[in-house]
Amino acid sequence: MTRGDLHINGRFLTQRISGVQRYARELLTAFDGLLAGDPALANHLGPVPVWYPKGPPVIDPPHWRVLVPTALPGFSGHAWEQVTLGRKARGGFLVSLCGSGPLLCHSQLVVFHDANTWTIPEAFSRTYRAFHRFVRPRLANRVRRIGTVSSFSAGELATCLGVPQDRFTVIYNSAEHILTPNEDPETLTRYGLEPGQYLFVAGNQSPNKNIARLIQARQIIGPGAPTLAIAGGFTTGVSQADTASSDGVMFLGRVTDEELRVLYAQSRAFVFPSLYEGFGIPPLEAMALGTPVLSSNSSAMPEVLGDAVKYFDPTDATAIAACVKDFVALPDRDRHALAMRGQERAGRFSWATSAHHLLDLVLQETGAGQA
Numbered sequence: 523m524t525r526g527d528l529h530i531n532g533r534f535l536t537q538r539i540s541g542v543q544r545y546a547r548e549l550l551t552a553f554d555g556l557l558a559g560d561p562a563l564a565n566h567l568g569p570v571p572v573w574y575p576k577g578p579p580v581i582d583p584p585h586w587r588v589l590v591p592t593a594l595p596g597f598s599g600h601a602w603e604q605v606t607l608g609r610k611a612r613g614g615f616l617v618s619l620c621g622s623g624p625l626l627c628h629s630q631l632v633v634f635h636d637a638n639t640w641t642i643p644e645a646f647s648r649t650y651r652a653f654h655r656f657v658r659p660r661l662a663n664r665v666r667r668i669g670t671v672s673s674f675s676a677g678e679l680a681t682c683l684g685v686p687q688d689r690f691t692v693i694y695n696s697a698e699h700i701l702t703p704n705e706d707p708e709t710l711t712r713y714g715l716e717p718g719q720y721l722f723v724a725g726n727q728s729p730n731k732n733i734a735r736l737i738q739a740r741q742i743i744g745p746g747a748p749t750l751a752i753a754g755g756f757t758t759g760v761s762q763a764d765t766a767s768s769d770g771v772m773f774l775g776r777v778t779d780e781e782l783r784v785l786y787a788q789s790r791a792f793v794f795p796s797l798y799e800g801f802g803i804p805p806l807e808a809m810a811l812g813t814p815v816l817s818s819n820s821s822a823m824p825e826v827l828g829d830a831v832k833y834f835d836p837t838d839a840t841a842i843a844a845c846v847k848d849f850v851a852l853p854d855r856d857r858h859a860l861a862m863r864g865q866e867r868a869g870r871f872s873w874a875t876s877a878h879h880l881l882d883l884v885l886q887e888t889g890a891g892q893a
Contacts, residue, residue: 527614528888532572532591533603534620535580538755540726541695541803542635545671546619548699550589552877557588564588567888573610575602600653615888617880625660631667631883633693634658636800637678638730645730659683667883669693674822675800693879696871697806706780710788713751713774720749720772721846722789722813724782724804725796727754732795732818732836737768739795739842748790748850753777787811791849791857794818795836802826806871809864814857816845830867832860 596606608624725731792808818836
């Protein structure tokens with residue numbers, strides 16, 4: 523491979539930061555650090571363009587040294603990715619980390635995060651569902667490399683995309699990014715919360731996040747139930763859940779990273795009732811900050827969280843209520859022990875380790891390591 527033949531699909535740079543965008547940003551930041559630490563390799567590969575559509579502004583521009591965010595004029599939306607980017611990157615190796623990429627590029631890594639559009643179709647708009655159900659199987663069967671974020675997702679995606687499970691490279695998420703932003707000291711005052719007196723929830727308002735059933739569980743607990751503080755906005759293409767307001771429930775909307783760190787750290791516990799996740803970054807973020815976690819026992823959660831959380835059946839509001847009540851009744855030493863197990867578990871994941879996996883794959887595909 524020659525200098526300038528590595529390309530990165532940076533369409534995510536113009537999108538609001540949610541789980542998939544977070545994955546791409548943090549993984550590429552760690553990847554950039556690896557390249558910057560090896561000047562010979564960086565000189566051979568770089569500068570590496572991270573292409574994004576010209577027009578929309580880059581959200582929270584990253585500070586990279588070898589990777590170079592670069593506007594690429596042409597179409598917009600999916601047409602930009604399929605046609606404009608496809609033509610630009612066709613002669614090299616393209617890295618697409620957000621579940622989609624141009625069909626024109628055979629020499630490409632595409633990371634698919636989950637099989638949600640097949641397993642929970644009601645959570646997505648008809649247009650979004652139809653597009654991704656059309657493109658993703660064709661991409662998976664065409665590109666040289668496919669990746670995902672957990673072994674659970676590899677199994678699910680293999681069935682839905684019609685490819686062997688052993689074709690997937692697992693490149694995990696991590697959570698240490700939550701330790702970086704400074705805490706916003708006015709967060710709890712701004713939202714009217716008291717330290718240790720609320721349960722925190724984070725996730726967009728999609729049916730998959732199961733917020734409505736968690737609210738129902740709080741109603742089952744009745745008087746004395748901790749306040750639920752729920753952070754999260756709405757995601758384009760994703761159907762919204764019916765989460766009517768209820769006493770003791772606070773919808774905070776989108777919060778900054780500085781606020782998010784405080785909301786995790788000052789809560790009594792973080793609750794994650796999701797019905798289906800390819801990985802699940804929020805509970806790992808909470809664990810990294812030393813916050814006890816109560817989690818759904820579905821999908822990838824046991825693989826990611828191990829024995830470091832209290833589990834419940836997310837389809838049963840009574841079971842969720844029982845888990846919350848049992849946790850609230852725990853002695854302080856037991857809650858502390860749960861939090862410490864969580865921190866240890868979160869420490870097993872790192873963006874640096876995942877970036878090494880990505881670099882190894884890039885070197886295998888490009889032959890740059892032999893230069």
